[in-house]
Amino acid sequence: MRRTIKMRNSILILAIAALLGSCGKTTDTxxxxxKLERIEKDIQSKTIEAAELKEQIRELDPEFSKAKDQSVLVNAEAINKSDFRHKIQVQGEVASRKNITLAAETMGSVEQINVTPGDMVKRNxxxxxxxxxxxxxxxxxLKTALDLAKTIFNKQKNLWEQEIGTEVQYLEAKNRKETLERQLATAQSQLDMAYVRAPFNGRINDVNINIGELVQPGLPIISMVSQEEMYLKAAVSEEYINDFDKGDSVEVYLxxxxxxxxxxxxxxxxxxNPANRTFQLEVxxxxxxxxxxxxxxxxxxxxDYENESAIVVPSDVVQQDNIGDFVFIIESKDNHKKAKKVRIERGKTYNGNTEILKGINEGDVVITDGYREAVNGIDVRLAK
Known part of the structure; x- marks a missing residue:
């Protein structure tokens, strides 16, 4: 029993000691x-006092001002509105509206080939x-039969005009002659199919047959191309579907x-095109x-984009922090040139230049060199 009471007393004494120690640490903190707050207030008041003293000394001693100069050396450029163009490059290829393959229209063996690949040919x-x-x-x-049919028809016609013979005999002779004329025209068309001719002026690209080879209707035999209707075609992303119109200028490099x-x-x-999400553009x-x-x-x-009165700055001068994009401009304050940090909204960037949509205006002076050493409010000197 006595041992238990002693243990409880010991625990109580340790708890009181720990509490007193904690109170001591809080008081020290x-x-x-x-003390830190007093020092910071003292630094602030001394800084203000030092700035006032420097200003008074500058007025009395210009040399002192030069010696204490902490300004940043910069180059700057006044902003004027200008024409800004954004361009894209796409891959294209040469095409011809007269790039065709000629096929056989009738069956038969090849009797004569008059051209070789590379030959220039004329129409027909x-x-x-x-x-x-x-x-x-x-x-x-058919010609022999037609000659006879014409002779019979002419005789029947003369007899009919003299009211000799019947009308049926006259009509049969006429029908026979006209039927043979149509058959002869059909045979002549079939004969024309055996002669493959150039449909336009151009160059022979390939010959796919040999002398004596049997060809079938529809079999490709010769390919040819004309340079009369050459054009360029390109597949452009649907992102630009509303950016181009007929007559827009294009620069082509071959x-x-x-x-x-x-x-x-x-x-x-x-x-x-659903396969690659592009549309075709011809040039x-x-x-x-x-x-x-x-x-x-x-x-x-x-x-793909043009603004004739854009605010444009070199892309290098646009910087970023955790808030967003900014540039430094120069503003005059109390007869001093100071750097001012200005938040901007950028547009498109092309060829080392960036369009600025918001934040700076025409006439503002943007720091173009030395901007990385600049901080908001620091004095700046323009390089000569």
Whole structure:
């Protein structure tokens, strides 16, 4: 029993000691905080006093002012409104509206090939001749029969005009003659199918047949292309579907021949390709036509945005912090030039320049060099 009472007394004494120690620490902390507050107030008052003294000394001793100068050396530029253009580059290729493959229209063996790949040909020039001996024989038979039919028809017509013979005999002779005329025209068309001719002026790209080879109707035999209707086509992201119109200017670069030229948009498709979410844009070709070939690569530069009276600054001067974008401008205050931090809203960026939508106005002077050393309110000196 006595041992239990002694243990309880010991625990009580330890708790009272811990409480007194805690109170002592709290008192020491409060004293330190109070001392720090006094020092900070003293520093603030001394800083204000030092600034007032510096101002008084500057008025009396200019040399002192130069010695104590803590300003930042900068370059600056007054902002004027200017034309700002944002451009995009897309990959295009050369195409031709006259890039075709000619196919056989009749069955037969190849009798004659008059061209080789690379040849220039004229419209209606004979390219390939397919054996048509059967058709030629048929034409000769029809011509012979038609000659007889015409003779009989003419005699029947004369008799009918003299009221000799019957009307039926006259009509049968007429029908026979007209039927043979139609059959001859059909055979002549079949014969024309055996002669493959150039549909336009152009160049032979490929010949897919050989002499003696049997061809079937629809079989590709010759491909040819014309440079008369060359154009450029490009697949453009649907993001720009409303940014381009017919007549917009385009800069074209042809890497394969290292040539550039200016042209315009000739047409804009408003149908989106669901496979790659693009629309087709076509561009006129007005230079180097004789050096272009279908599927040749081209790089197209187009203006997708333009502001004729934009506030534009060099992109390098736009800085960021945890709040957002800002630039430093120069403002005059108390006969001193000081840096001022201005929050901005940026627009598009292109070719090292950034459009500013909000924050600075025409006439503001933006720091273009030394802006990384600048802080809000610091004195600045303009470099000469």
């Amino acid at each position: 409060d004293k330190l905080k109070a 020039q004979l390219l390939v001749k397919i054996d048509a001996s059967t058709t030629l024989n048929r034409i000769q038979e 890497p394969s021949i290292k040539k550039s030229f200016s042209t315009v948009v000739s047409s804009v498709s408003y149908v989106i 006129k070709v007005n230079e180097f036509i004789d050096r272009l070939k279908p599927n040749q690569f081209a790089r197209l530069t187009l203006v």
